[in-house]
Amino acid sequence: MKAKPCYWAAALTVSLGTAACVQAASTIQFSATSYTFAESAGFATITVQRLSDPSTTVSVDYATADGTATNGLKYTAVSGTLAFGASETNKTIEVPILNNGFVEGTKFFRVILSNPTVGAVLGARTNATVRITDNDVGVQFQFSPYSVTEDTGTVLIGVVRGDDGMLPATVDFATADLSATNGLDYTGATNRLSFAPQERLKLISVPILNNSLKQPNRIFRVTLANPEGASLGFQKTATVTIVDNDQGFQFEFASYTITEDAGAALITVLRGTDDTNSTVTVDVATADVTATNGLDYSGITNRTNQKLSRGPKQPDRWGRSRVANNGHHHHCG
Ligand SMILES: [Ca+2]
Ligand SMILES: [Ca+2]
Ligand SMILES: [Ca+2]
Known part of the structure; x- marks a missing residue:
């Protein structure tokens, strides 16, 4: 007798008659x-x-x-x-x-x-x-913007790798002038940061240069580029504002009131800078308003030898102008 064909069937009910051989x-x-x-x-x-x-x-x-x-x-x-x-x-x-x-x-x-x-x-x-x-946000600056005072010495700018940090990664950074000038306001840098496995944070150190000039605030920029083993994140540029700390020469007070018999008016001039290690000068001059030079006071107008000179570590006070106690009105009565 000829063998009947057998059929492998899955989850099927196959009716081939009694002669058929069906296996699950x-x-x-x-x-x-x-x-x-x-x-x-x-x-x-x-x-x-x-x-x-x-x-x-x-x-x-x-x-x-x-x-x-x-x-x-x-x-x-x-x-x-x-x-x-x-x-x-x-x-x-x-x-x-x-x-x-x-x-x-x-x-x-x-x-x-x-x-x-x-x-x-x-x-x-x-x-x-x-x-x-995905679990990555890329390598990017930790913060931006940064703002530091001119005498801060060094600004530390954080770069974070936002991933889980199992593999090494590198990224380049470079500073660039905006209103701040490399070499005058800060010391620029260009370099590569290398993150070891598990390392999440690198710090860029940028020296800030202090001076004694009254200036507007100045800004420079730091930019990330050329990542390897990672992507750049959203914050790939950081700005650093250098806040000036020099107020410049100024009178300590805007007005002084003294009696006619005071002998002299002591008027204080502030140098307005944290740089007290160098000598700086400024001209001073008096000018009549309702008081008359020679009658009411002895002016120092145009007396260039009255320049203010500050030696190292000297106090920030100087300046006097004699007041004439002339008794003028008493004698004219
Ligand atoms: Ca990823
Ligand atoms: Ca990842
Ligand atoms: Ca300054």
Whole structure:
């Protein structure tokens, strides 16, 4: 008698008559059509199910394939064969996820099942999408803007790598003049920062140059460029405002009131700078308003020898103008 053909069928009721030989088969598929893992997860663990008849030994091949995620950059490709022993219903595939420093958004790859052995068929879910969410904000300045006083000495500008820091990364930085001038207001720098694995913060040290000039505030810029092993974050430029600390020469008070018999008016001039180690000069001059030079006071107008001179460490007070106690009105009465 001629042998009847046998059919492997999964979850099907096949009626081929009493002469037919129908055997159940295992159905193999992914547990879901899509999976999502964090970039820091280490591995994407994908479950493959075996449904229907679990009594036999079957196997299926699997392989990853690039989607927007690239093998070697975002994950490590795997392929192989899953063997289900008798009564085994679940197997897992582990795909290494690469935790990088690139800002890249969510990316995906696929895992594909193929070549079920005799006794098994593929189910509906043979192609799974594995999404990897990003955890990086890039390498960027910790703060901006910075504002420092002219006598601050050095400004420390923080650069942070916003990722989880498992891999080394480098980034270049350079200062550039805006209204501040390199060499006059600050000492510019161009260099490369190298982050070791696990290192999150690097500090750029920029010397600020103090002077004794009354000036407007001045600004320079620091810029990041050429990242390797990371992306640039949003804050890739920082500005530093140098706040002037010199008020300049000025009278201590805007007006003085003294009695006619005071002998002299002592008028204080402030040098208005934190630089007291050098000698600075300024001219002073009196001028009549309602008082008359020679009658009410002895003016020092145009007396260039009345320059204020400050030696090192001298007090910040100088300046006097004699007041004439002339008794003029008493004698004219
Ligand atoms: Ca990362
Ligand atoms: Ca990333
Ligand atoms: Ca100044």
